[in-house]
Amino acid sequence: MVYALFLLFVIIAVCILIEERNIRLIIYMTIFSLTASASFFFLGSPDVAMAEAAVGAFTTIFFVVCFEKYDDLKVDRLPQSVKKVQKNKKRWKALVLPLGFTVLLFGLFLYFMPDGEVNTYLKEQYLSRFMYEIGGENAVTAIYLGYRVYDTLFEALVLIISVIAVSHMSYSSKESVSDGRHSDVERSVVVVTVMRIVCAVVLLFGVYLIFNGHITAGGGFQGGLFIAIFFVCRYLIYNIYDLPIKKMFRLEEFIFFFTLLIVIFIVFLGVHAHFPPTFQAIYMVVMNLMIGLKVGCGFVILFYRFIAIERG
Amino acid sequence: MLIYFVLIPILISVFFYLCPSFRLGRALVFLVQAGLFVAAIYLFVLTQEAEVTTYIGNYTGLLGITLRADELSAIFVMLTVFIFLMVMLYSFREQKSRLYWFLIFIMEGALMGLFLTRDLFNIFVLTEVASVVAAILLMYNRNNRSMYDGMVYLMVNVIVMQLFLFGVGYIYMLTGLLDLAYSGHAMAYLERSQLVLPFALIMTAVAAKCGLLPIFTFLPKVHSIPKAPATVAAILSGLQVKVGLYLFLRFQSMFSVIDVDNFFIIIGVMTAIFGIVLAVSQTSFKRILAYSTIAQVGLILVGLSVNQPYSYIGSVYHMVGHAVAKAGLFLSAGILIESCGTGNVTKIRGVFRRMPLVGVGISLAILGITGAPFFSGNISKYFMMANVNPLLFVLMTIINLGTIVIFIRCAKMLFGRPTDDNTVRVDMCKQISVLMIGILCLVGGIWGLDSIYILFGRELSISVWSFVEKTLIVLASWGVGILLVSKVLPRYQTKLDVLVRFDLNFRTICASIGGMFALLLIVVGFLI
Amino acid sequence: MFEFSGGIAMILNNILTVAPILVFFICFFGLITGRKIIKSIILMAVMQASVVLFFLTIGFRSGISPPIGGHFEELQYVADPLPHALMITAIVIGVAVTTINITMLMSMFRTYKTTDWDIAEQKSMEDVE
Numbered sequence: 001m002v003y004a005l006f007l008l009f010v011i012i013a014v015c016i017l018i019e020e021r022n023i024r025l026i027i028y029m030t031i032f033s034l035t036a037s038a039s040f041f042f043l044g045s046p047d048v049a050m051a052e053a054a055v056g057a058f059t060t061i062f063f064v065v066c067f068e069k070y071d072d073l074k075v076d077r078l079p080q081s082v083k084k085v086q087k088n089k090k091r092w093k094a095l096v097l098p099l100g101f102t103v104l105l106f107g108l109f110l111y112f113m114p115d116g117e118v119n120t121y122l123k124e125q126y127l128s129r130f131m132y133e134i135g136g137e138n139a140v141t142a143i144y145l146g147y148r149v150y151d152t153l154f155e156a157l158v159l160i161i162s163v164i165a166v167s168h169m170s171y172s173s174k175e176s177v178s179d180g181r182h183s184d185v186e187r188s189v190v191v192v193t194v195m196r197i198v199c200a201v202v203l204l205f206g207v208y209l210i211f212n213g214h215i216t217a218g219g220g221f222q223g224g225l226f227i228a229i230f231f232v233c234r235y236l237i238y239n240i241y242d243l244p245i246k247k248m249f250r251l252e253e254f255i256f257f258f259t260l261l262i263v264i265f266i267v268f269l270g271v272h273a274h275f276p277p278t279f280q281a282i283y284m285v286v287m288n289l290m291i292g293l294k295v296g297c298g299f300v301i302l303f304y305r306f307i308a309i310e311r312g
Numbered sequence: 313m314l315i316y317f318v319l320i321p322i323l324i325s326v327f328f329y330l331c332p333s334f335r336l337g338r339a340l341v342f343l344v345q346a347g348l349f350v351a352a353i354y355l356f357v358l359t360q361e362a363e364v365t366t367y368i369g370n371y372t373g374l375l376g377i378t379l380r381a382d383e384l385s386a387i388f389v390m391l392t393v394f395i396f397l398m399v400m401l402y403s404f405r406e407q408k409s410r411l412y413w414f415l416i417f418i419m420e421g422a423l424m425g426l427f428l429t430r431d432l433f434n435i436f437v438l439t440e441v442a443s444v445v446a447a448i449l450l451m452y453n454r455n456n457r458s459m460y461d462g463m464v465y466l467m468v469n470v471i472v473m474q475l476f477l478f479g480v481g482y483i484y485m486l487t488g489l490l491d492l493a494y495s496g497h498a499m500a501y502l503e504r505s506q507l508v509l510p511f512a513l514i515m516t517a518v519a520a521k522c523g524l525l526p527i528f529t530f531l532p533k534v535h536s537i538p539k540a541p542a543t544v545a546a547i548l549s550g551l552q553v554k555v556g557l558y559l560f561l562r563f564q565s566m567f568s569v570i571d572v573d574n575f576f577i578i579i580g581v582m583t584a585i586f587g588i589v590l591a592v593s594q595t596s597f598k599r600i601l602a603y604s605t606i607a608q609v610g611l612i613l614v615g616l617s618v619n620q621p622y623s624y625i626g627s628v629y630h631m632v633g634h635a636v637a638k639a640g641l642f643l644s645a646g647i648l649i650e651s652c653g654t655g656n657v658t659k660i661r662g663v664f665r666r667m668p669l670v671g672v673g674i675s676l677a678i679l680g681i682t683g684a685p686f687f688s689g690n691i692s693k694y695f696m697m698a699n700v701n702p703l704l705f706v707l708m709t710i711i712n713l714g715t716i717v718i719f720i721r722c723a724k725m726l727f728g729r730p731t732d733d734n735t736v737r738v739d740m741c742k743q744i745s746v747l748m749i750g751i752l753c754l755v756g757g758i759w760g761l762d763s764i765y766i767l768f769g770r771e772l773s774i775s776v777w778s779f780v781e782k783t784l785i786v787l788a789s790w791g792v793g794i795l796l797v798s799k800v801l802p803r804y805q806t807k808l809d810v811l812v813r814f815d816l817n818f819r820t821i822c823a824s825i826g827g828m829f830a831l832l833l834i835v836v837g838f839l840i
Numbered sequence: 841m842f843e844f845s846g847g848i849a850m851i852l853n854n855i856l857t858v859a860p861i862l863v864f865f866i867c868f869f870g871l872i873t874g875r876k877i878i879k880s881i882i883l884m885a886v887m888q889a890s891v892v893l894f895f896l897t898i899g900f901r902s903g904i905s906p907p908i909g910g911h912f913e914e915l916q917y918v919a920d921p922l923p924h925a926l927m928i929t930a931i932v933i934g935v936a937v938t939t940i941n942i943t944m945l946m947s948m949f950r951t952y953k954t955t956d957w958d959i960a961e962q963k964s965m966e967d968v969e
Contacts, residue, residue, distance in 0.1 A: 066946055
C-alpha cells in the first residue's frame, strides 16, 4: 500500500510540474495532499496524517481564492502565453540544460546517500520513558507538549505572525470582514445539505481530538484545525460574514500569552518532572485546549481574511 | 536561565500588543531591554568560568532541547542586545505602531535563540521565525517593490531551509541525536563518506544565510529596499548575516571530520571580490552598504577558514565590529534619505554642515570598517592577517583596498555644501543612536587589545614595528584609494554602469543554490 | 499488511528512500524553470511535503504501528515518535509561510497585474527609488 502511494506521490508531483491550467493545478493539489496524508498514515503516523489532511484543506482554499483573483479559474482554457510556448519548440530546447542539471544533482544526491543502520537511541528513550515522565499514552503528543514544547511555542508564534501578516498586507477594507451581510453568491442546495451533516461531525471530531489527544492520535493542533474547518462549513451553509475578527485576534493573542506563561511556570521551571499522573493529564488537556483554541482562531481569521479578499 | 533571553522578549512583545496604553508598553520595552543588556553582560561574565547550560524542562538524556552558552554565544548575545537597543532608540519617536515594536522584539528573541540553541531542529524553527518576521518588516510600508523582493527573500529562505531539514534528517538517522555537540561527538564513529551528503546540505543552507558567492544576490537586494524601514536593514545586514557566519562556525566544528578550509578560503576571496566590484558600481548609499557587507563576509570567511588562532580571534572581533559599524551606517542611511530626500551618494553633499552629529557618526563608522589606525577594524584586520601566507596576505590587502575605495566614494558626501536648503529637523534620538555606535567603533579600536582580552581571555600584543608597517600599508591603501576614486574610476564609469542593474531572478537564484550544493558535494566527495 | 522478502523487499525499500528525494528534485526542476509565481509557491508546498515524507520514512519497516497506546513489546515495530512531532511543527510552519507568500503575491498582483516572474522582476526594477 505504502509503495503504491509513493508511486502516486511521484506521479502527481510530475503532473503538477507539467500542468499549466489553474483549475487542474488545484485538483492535483487536493489529490496530492490526500495522497500525502494517506501515506503518512501508512507510515505509522496518524497524527501527521491528520495535520496534513486538515492543512491541505486550508491551503486549497487559499489557492482557490488566489486563483479567483486572476480570473483564470473561471475560464478553463490555456492562457495565450502557454499556447505560444507549446507552439514554440525552441523553449523545450531551453529546458534541456535545467533538466540535465537537476538530474546531475539527483544523481549526486543518490550517490552520496549515506547507508547504514538507523540509530535508534532517542526513539528507545522516548518510548520507554514518556509514559511516566510526561504522561498520556500518545508518544507524539508527549514530545510535542513535553520534551519539545519549546519548539511548539515558536510554531504557535509563526502562526500568529502569519495571521498578522495577512491582516496587515491584505488590502481589503477592514470593515467588510465582519459586517454581518450575506454574500450574493448563489449556494447550491447539495452543498448546503451535505455541509449541514458534515459540519456537526467535524465539530465533534475536533473536540474529541483536543480532549483525547493525549491518549489517542490527535492533539491540540489537529483539533484546532478541525474546529476551524467547522467554521468554514458554517460559512458555506449561511454565507454570512458575522464573526468578530478583531476580538478573535485579541483572544488568540491572549491565549498565546497564557500558554507561554503556563509553559514557563510548569515546564521550564522544572515543576513538571515531579507531577503526579493526574496533574500530568490535566496539564496535557489544558495545553491541548489552549493550542486548539489558538490554532482554531488563527485559521478562522485567515479564512475570513481570504474570503474578504475574494469579495472585495 | 538562558531560556529567558529568548522568552522574555517574546512574552513582553505579546504583552505590548495587548497592553492598552502605548506609552506604558513602550516604557516597559525599554526597561526590559536595559535589563536584558545587564543580563547579557552577566551571562558573559559567567561564561568566563564555564559554559552555561540549560536543559529545558530538566529532562535527562538529551531528550529535551538544550541551550548552551559559551564565550562565543555570549559575545553575540551582547552584540544582539546592543544593536537592538540602538535600533529601538532610533525608532523611539518615529514608530507609533504596535505591530512594528511587536515584530522587532520577536526578531530579537529569535536571533538570541539562534545564538544560544544547540538543537538542530530548533535552529530550523528559529530561522524560519526570523525570516518570516524579516519579510513582514521589509513589507511594512506596503510598497510594491518591497513586496517582490520580500517574496523572493522569503521563498529562497524556505527552499534553503528545506535542504537544511534534509541534512538534519540524515544526521538524526545516522547519529540518533539532534544535539549539535553530541551528534558531533557521535560522528567520530561514522565513516567520512556517510557525512558528505549531510555536510553539503547543511552548508548550502548556511552559505545562503551568509550570502556566499553563488547565492549572494538576493541578500543585498533586500538589505537595500528603499522604502523599507532603515532599522530592518540594520538588523538584517548587521545581525542576520552574522547568524549565518556563527552557524558556519558551529557546523564547521560539528563536522570536524570534514576539512574543507581551502575551499572556503577560495569562496571567501571570490565573494569579497564580487562584493567589492558590485559595490563600487552602485550609486545608492544603501546598495553600496549592502554589497560591502557581502565583501566583508567574504573577508571574515577567509579569516575563519585559515585555521590560525590569531585569525580566528581577529575574524570574530571583526564580525562584532562590522555588525556594529554596519548597523550604524544603515541607520544613518535612513536619516540621510529622510532629510535629503535621496539616497544617491553622488547627490548628497555637506552632511557635516547640515547634521554634524550624524556626520561624526558616519565618519567614525566608516573609519571603523575600513580599518583605519586606532579603530576596531584595524585591530581585527591586523590579527586576521597576522599569520597567513603571503599570497593570501596580498589578496586580503587588495580586498581591504577595495573596501576603502567603496567608502571613499561614500565619504565624499560628508563634505562640501548642501545642494538644497530644505531643513528637515532630524529626530534627536536617531542622531544619538548613530553617534553612540560611531563612538563604540572608536572605543573598540583604541582599547582594542583590552577588549580582545576581555572578550576572548587572550593577552595579545602588537609589536611597534609591525604596527608601523601595518599603518603604512593602510595609509598607502588610502592614498591609492583616493587616487583610484578620483582618477581611474570615472574613466570606467560607463562600464560600471552595466553592473548597477546586475541582478539574478528567482529561477537563477534557485539554480545557484543547486550549484552550490553540487559544488560542495563534488569538492568534498571527490576532490578532498 | 503484506510481508515481502529478498530482492523485492530491497527494491521496495529503495522506492521508499528514493521517492521523497525524487519529488524534491522534481519540485526543484519546476522552480528553476517555471515562470508562474503561483506555481512556484505550489511547488514549494509540495517540496515541504516531500521533506515530511522523508522524515517519516526514517526507520520505517513494513508492519509498523504508530507510537500510541500503553505498552510496546517490540520496539522495532513501533514508529519513531520524534520525527512525527518534528514534522507537525514543520507542517505548521510550511502552511504559515505558504499563506504569507500567497498574500504577498496577491498584493503584488494588484499593481503589477502579473503572475510571471520575469515581468514582475522587470516592473520591480522600473519601480526605482
